[in-house]
Amino acid sequence: MAKMTSAYANKVLRKLQEDKAFWRSKEQEGTFYIAALDEEPVIPDYDYSEVAGNIAEIDAKIVRIKHAINVNNVTNSILVGTERMTIDEILVRMAQLNGRKNVLDSLRKQQPKTRINSGFYQNRKTAPEYQYINYDLDLIKKEYEKVDSQIAQMQIALDKYNQTFEFEVKV
Numbered sequence: 001m002a003k004m005t006s007a008y009a010n011k012v013l014r015k016l017q018e019d020k021a022f023w024r025s026k027e028q029e030g031t032f033y034i035a036a037l038d039e040e041p042v043i044p045d046y047d048y049s050e051v052a053g054n055i056a057e058i059d060a061k062i063v064r065i066k067h068a069i070n071v072n073n074v075t076n077s078i079l080v081g082t083e084r085m086t087i088d089e090i091l092v093r094m095a096q097l098n099g100r101k102n103v104l105d106s107l108r109k110q111q112p113k114t115r116i117n118s119g120f121y122q123n124r125k126t127a128p129e130y131q132y133i134n135y136d137l138d139l140i141k142k143e144y145e146k147v148d149s150q151i152a153q154m155q156i157a158l159d160k161y162n163q164t165f166e167f168e169v170k171v
Contacts, residue, residue: 001168001169001170001171002168002169002171003166003167003168003169004065004068004166004167004169005162005163005164005165005166005167006069006072006087006161006162006165006167007162007163009065009068009069009169010069012065013062013065013066016058016061016062016065017062019054019058020055020058020059020062023051023054023055023058024055026046026051027046027048027051027055029044029046030044030045030046030051031046061171064169064170064171065169065171068167068168068169068170070088071167072087072165072167073086073087073088073091074086074087074088076161076165076167077089078090078157078158078161079157080153080154080157081153087158087161090154090157090158091158093154094151094154094155094158097147097150097151097154098151100147101144101147101148101151104140104143104144104147105144107133107135107140108137108140108141108144110133110137111133112132112133112137113130113131113132113133114130114131114132115128115129115130115131116128116129116130116131
């Protein structure tokens with residue numbers, strides 16, 4: 001058993017993914033070779049059992065670390081503003097708020113009145129057409145700032161937690 005913070009566990013996971021990519025590359029390069037009939041073949045150094053064993057060992061470590069992170073995320077809670085939330089609730093809520101923020105960002109960038117171009121050949125009307133927004137632009141801007149602030153508040157609480165709280169990982 002080892003104690004890790006979520007931030008450290010994610011660094012370990014990245015390193016394990018790099019190690020796995022190394023072994024996969026070794027497998028890709030070593031499983032075949034080409035030789036001419038009139039030459040001595042250069043056979044790459046490849047041992048299936050070694051490569052498969054290393055990949056399986058890395059996968060097992062990844063499973064244990066990700067499981068420990070998941071258990072940590074559903075069993076521990078932190079205070080965000082005045083509300084106590086589990087880590088997984090924060091992650092889900094942040095994803096929802098980021099989606100809402102994208103919609104609000106699009107709405108806040110709209111002009112109150114925009115001329116619609118229907119094309120040179122299709123336009124037989126003499127009067128131009130306009131598109132108008134059907135919402136309060138100031139309200140949208142305030143909502144955007146509110147959502148952005150909520151995301152920042154959650155991110156700061158989550159960053160602090162990820163850097164300081166330790167949990168057990170079977171390694």
